[in-house]
Amino acid sequence: MEQQVPMATPRPEVFIIGAGIAGLTLAILLEQINVPYHIFERASEVRPLGSAMALEGNIFPALEQLGIYEELQQVSKTYVSVDFYNAELKKLGCVNIKENRVASGYHNLIFSRPKLYEILLRRVPAHKMTFRKKVLRTEESDSKVTIYCSDDTSYTGDILVGADGTYSGVRQNMYKHMDEKGLLPKSDLEEFSIGYTTIVGVATPPNPEKYPQLSAEHSCFNQIIYKDGANASIPWIANCYVVAGADNQISWGFGQQLSESYLRDLQFRNSEWGPEKDDNTLEQYRTFPCPLGGTLGDLFDATPKNLISKIYLEEKLFKTWHHGRTVLIGDSCHKLHPAGGQGARNAIQDAIILANCIYSMTDFSSADINAAFEDYYKQRYHHAEVAWNVSSGSSKILSGQKWWERFARYLVLNYLPDWLMRVNTQREMSYRPQVAWLPLIENRGEGHVLPQGFESVEAPAVAVGI
């Protein structure tokens, strides 16, 4: 009789394009379930760019499962309010966000992007990622997907994940193929909307004792609203934030609201995070007072020049997130305004839900892959749309200078009733997706939690090897 040799479980080879927060998180998850993957990143090295990022209680159960939450706490400060000032530091009002803690059981955390980045990067084996690999083009056959890079190399795998950010090459290629077949909704071909730019940095002041908030138990998000929107021919500074973080560092950022005429003339824009040369926008604010103490110039002087970034802030929610063997996560499918503090959370949630769906695949056929991607989309799209709505609203409340935006801010700061805040917070905190194959973290707060959505998942398709 013929001896049957058990076949090794077939597993799809996953290519992740982009080593940002979305791409690294997905890698960490695939690592746990032994799905082969490789990350391709266009940057030549990791640059510690970016400024303050915030995460809230709706992502911490998942980060707790992954053992990341505690580490993130070490490099973060908790923050409990958003305080608004005018240019002379007269307090305009304050939005209390303690309700988040009540609903979810976790304080909001604020940290600088490089710190979260380091935590994620450390968990991905170095031999599974290649820098200096810019993906230019992708092609799919029925059973494989091939990527072509700018150094004339190409690679063939089973699943392609576009985690390559706002100007995603993976998305552009996928959309081109779909458009040729008449499968793309028209809105997905429309331009981004751009209303703001931002200039950010992280200062390490030589004299931390000068800033009492650095040693306070909780931090707060200090938002200064400027009022010089009169000259419509130049982009105007609308706002500035400063936040005392962990390790005696202060994250800061300026928001410029772009006028209609400026936007009309805008032909070239910088879409890569990096230093902007010949920009003296900041110098005009050097002597302005800083809510933490001293002047804003003190913070500029304590920030390494090559770590100051300037970038345009696009906003767009794409409708199409997958086709064939290609799927998008993070900013490549929903570019949110950072004012809502939702970009990183949604990128991480995409990675979690996509990994859950890959985990429940059975035979990795084209049909199986398509079903998993559609399941991912169904679980995520609605929540991304909620986040998109919240972000575009928050950007106007936090920094908008048009008269109706100022009026909306005035109403929020003065007349927003506590009960409405509570209802909103409860709703926002109720969506707390977790990793399907790890023990679930109990609800640590008083708010209601939506069902996880993977209760029906049967026997694991791939072995868990942690």
Ligand SMILES: Cc1cc2nc3c(=O)[nH]c(=O)nc-3n(C[C@H](O)[C@H](O)[C@H](O)COP(=O)(O)OP(=O)(O)OC[C@H]3O[C@@H](n4cnc5c(N)ncnc54)[C@H](O)[C@@H]3O)c2cc1C
């Ligand atoms: C350097 C940097 C600093 C940031 N700072 C802040 C900040 O201070 N505050 C804030 O709110 N948000 C910041 N963001 C944005 C924030 O990280 C994202 O909104 C969010 O985390 C979602 O991330 P993502 O992984 O989807 O996209 P991203 O973080 O944009 O990552 C995309 C990655 O893909 C790579 N990539 C792009 N195209 C290709 C290609 N063709 N081939 C290969 N690789 C490619 C990029 O180099 C990048 O590393 C920053 C992003 C970057 C890249």
Ligand SMILES: *[C@@H]1O[C@H](CO)[C@@H](O)[C@H](O)[C@H]1NC(C)=O
């Ligand atoms: C607006 O800014 C431009 C460019 O800096 C300058 O030439 C112009 O005089 C300014 N107009 C007003 C009204 O300040």
Ligand SMILES: *[C@@H]1O[C@H](CO)[C@@H](O)[C@H](O)[C@H]1NC(C)=O
């Ligand atoms: C988001 O806002 C749009 C426009 O106001 C609205 O039509 C849509 O229903 C909102 N979506 C969600 C999920 O709240």
